[in-house]
Amino acid sequence: MFERVLIANRGEIACRVIRTCRRLGIHTIAVYSQADADAQHVRLADEAWPIGGPRPADSYLRGAAILEVAKRSGAQAIHPCYGFLSENTGFARGCAEAGIAFIGPKPESIDAMGSKAAAKALMEKHTVPLVPGYHGENQDPAYLAEQAGKTGFPLMIKAAAGGGGKGMRIVRTEQEFADALASAQREAANAFGDTRVILERYVEHPRHIEFQVFGDSHGNVIHLNERECSAQRRYQKVLEETPSPFLDDARRSAMGAAAVAAAKAVDYIGAGTVEFIVAQNGEFFFMEMNTRLQVEHPVTEETLGLDLVEWQLRIAAGEPLPLKQEHIRAHGHAIEVRLYAEDPDQNFLPGSGKLLTLRLPKPSRHVRIDGGVIEGDTVTIFYDPMIAKLIVHDRDRTQALQRLREALEACEIIGPKSNIAFLERLARHPVVVEGRIDTGYLDRHLEEFLIGDVEPTSGVLFAAATAALLFDEHAVKGASGDPHSPWARADAWRIGHAGKRIVALSARDARYEIEAYGHDGDYRLQYAGAACEVHGARHDGETLSARFDGEALRLPLRADAQHVLLHEANGQRHSFLRAAAFAWESKEGKGGNQIIAPMPGRIVLVNAKPGDSVEQGQELLVMEAMKMELALKAPRAGTIESINAAQGDFVEADAVLVRFES
Structure with missing residues (x-):
């Protein structure tokens, strides 16, 4: 086994590898960028x-610099x-040339599967089922259009060198093809430096099921069962689980055999994932192979009781696979979701900023947290805005x-906006619950998972x-040395009349003022014509118990x-800021005459002058930031006065990009 290992990455996965x-007993060496000095x-x-x-590009992608540190x-x-x-x-070859083990597959295996087109050609030779389409070398737009016609619509354009949903477009008609191709190629060039694409028949309403595979240098290859990743938004996985609620034993066996055949076709060593598209009738087709550890590997670990990073280390050190296929036995069910700094109600706009509050559930035999930040850390603009992975396991x-619903309920993030409420709705939605x-x-029903402008009821406010x-x-x-002193009361008492306090709360640019009389758990509350008598209120830091107009509730x-953070019985989350009682400024109407940059990024397209x-909602610019493209649209109909950015410009957050005539 190795004695000294360098981890060429950052964030939660670097922390996870360090723990193993x-x-x-392995000495760990980290590398870091200027933005990660305190990570x-x-x-x-x-x-x-x-x-x-x-x-x-200036740090974690500098292979030569990382190899120099390793030496x-x-x-x-x-x-x-x-x-x-x-x-x-x-980079894998550079490691070999330097006499340093690369904890991953051989360079030839990465090459074989690194291009979706080459991988499909190889799988075709090994009788692994493929979706009909085109994966050849001719990338002339006219020729691709011709092949699209032969493939038939709807079809999928995919970046040949890509992954993570980058450079992917669904095309439903011949007329849409040229624009979709140009958009996919542009995104592929930005993400991978490669404009090549492949075409595939688009399987309607498919499921995404992948198999974890492992190979060693002694010729052994096995699979470690499947993970279903069908809950996706714009090709990005949102919820992953194992076992799949869709597969029966026969189909699982057939897909597992195909996954092993795919790995053997490239003489695979180490951890990899073979991904399949599965039609509603159960037909499955090879999609791609990821020649690395996947983000969602913890659900496999939880059901099998294994440490896949330890397996990677042992196999890279020349040891054989620890288990044979017949010894792989799964127990229970595991689910993973990822907590992101992003705003689902603003098209999942990535966020950044200091984590003023970061509360996560306590790890237990049912709950696992894989995180890369703690409270007080900053989510930067330079990397993926993932805060933590939340993994649950039960029988x-x-x-x-x-378990997932309970764990999400225990989460709270203050600072950048987060996707917690979105995930809570996902975990309760019938299509997820029923598998x-x-x-x-x-993507078809996103509004069912967004909070939108949910107006809190008077009961929630009380x-x-x-x-x-x-x-x-x-x-x-607590601040008074004498708890019996009249100065230790906070009930706004005055001589001759009952004291009145105003509790001011704000949420999503709305303000709520609740009038309060009383103290020490007994109150009379009023808001917008509604009133409530509260008695026996007690709060232990996590739970409020009280009688509201005689009805005893525990919240x-x-x-x-x-x-203030509150959960209703139906799972609805309400997060309020404590506002100043007599100061308020509405944000309504701001920004109507301009478009500002929501975050630092690069302008990749300017569609107006x-x-x-222009009409309201018309796309005027496209901006690339935090590994995704953002369409910046007109806030209203009108005439453009000026555009203050050109294609290729890097702009700072809050920079005014477009002004409209008054």
């Missing part, structure tokens, strides 16, 4: 070395994790879903105000001086 290495993976590693600027630090092996250099053939799917979801369902009052009173008592609820008359 530490358990095995958790730097703090967890035994030593860490700087490798360049904040952008990936200087005495690393015997490099673990690339996923993303960055994990599927970079040149069956029903219990695992309930009926397909890869396009979220509960939130009660918790806020109890918190304030406790804070005042999951947290409150402090800045925030000064003097143009």
Whole structure:
């Protein structure tokens, strides 16, 4: 086994690899960019070395710089994790030339599967089922259009060198093909530096099921069962689980055999994933093979009781596979979701900023947290905005879903916006609960999973105000040396009349003022003509119990001086800011005459010019930021006065990009 391993990555996956290495007694070496000098993976590693600027191209994608650190630090092996250099053939070869083990497959295997087109040609030779389409070398647009006609519509355009949903477009008619091809090629060039595409018949309402495979240097290849990843938004996986609720034993066996055949076709060593598209009638087709560890590998680990990173390390050190196929036995059901700094109600706009509050459920035998940040850390603009992976495991799917709902309820993120409420709705939606979801369902029915402008009921506001009052009173008592002093009361008492307090809460640019009389858990509350008598209110930091107009309720609820978070019985999450009682500025109507950059990024397309008359919602610019393209649209109909950015420009957050005539 290795004694010194360098982890050529960052964030939660670097932290996860470090934990396994530490358990095995392996000395860990981290690398970091300027933006990650104080990151958790730097703090967890035994030593860490700087490798360049904040952008990936200036740091984590600099293979030569990472190899130099490996040589200087005495690393015997490099673990690339996923993303960055994990599927970079040149880097894998560079490791071999330097006499440093690459904890992954051979460069030839990466090459064989790195191109979707080449991979499909190889799979065709080994009788692995393929979706009809074109995966040849001729990339002339006219020829591709001709092949599209032969394939038939609807079809899928895919970046040949891609992954993660980049460079993918669904085309339903011949007339849409040229524009969709240009868009997919542009995105592929930006993401992978390669404009080549393949064409595939689009399977309507498919499921996405992948198989974890492992091979060793002794010629052994096995699979570790499947993961279903059908809950997707814009080809990005949202929820992953194992076992698949769709597969029966016969279909699982057939797909597992096909996955092993695919791995053997490229003489595969290490951890890999063979991904399949599965039609509603059960037909399955090879989609691609990822020659690395997948983000969702923890669900496999939880059901099998294995550490796949340990397997990677042992196989890279020359050991045989620890188990044979017949020894793989799964127990229970596991589900993973990813907590992101993003705003689902703004088209999942990635966020950045300091994590002022980060509360996650306590790890247990049913709950696992794989995180790369802690409270007080900053989510930067330079990398994927994932905060943590939340993995749950229980005896069956029903219990695992309930564990997931409970774990999400315990999460709270304050600072950048997050997708927690979106995930809570997902975990309760009938198509997920009943196991009926397909890869396009979220995109077709996204409004079913978004919060939108949910107006809190007076009951929600009264509960939130009660918790806020109890918190304030406790804070005042705690600050006083004499709890019996009249100055230790926070009830706004005045001579001659009952004291009135105003509890001001705000959410999504709306303000709510609740009038409160009373103290110490007994209150009379009023809001917008509604009134409520509250008695016996107690708050333990996590739960509020009280009688509201005689009805006793127990509510999951947290409150402090800045925030209140409440869950209704139906799972609806309400997050309020504590607002100043007598100060308010509405944001309504701001920005109607301009488009501003929502975050730092690069302008990749300008679709208008000064003097143009445009309609509300018309796409004016396309911006690339945080590994995705954002369409910037006209906030209203009108005439453009000026455009302050050109294609290729890098712009800062809040820069005014377009102005409209008044």
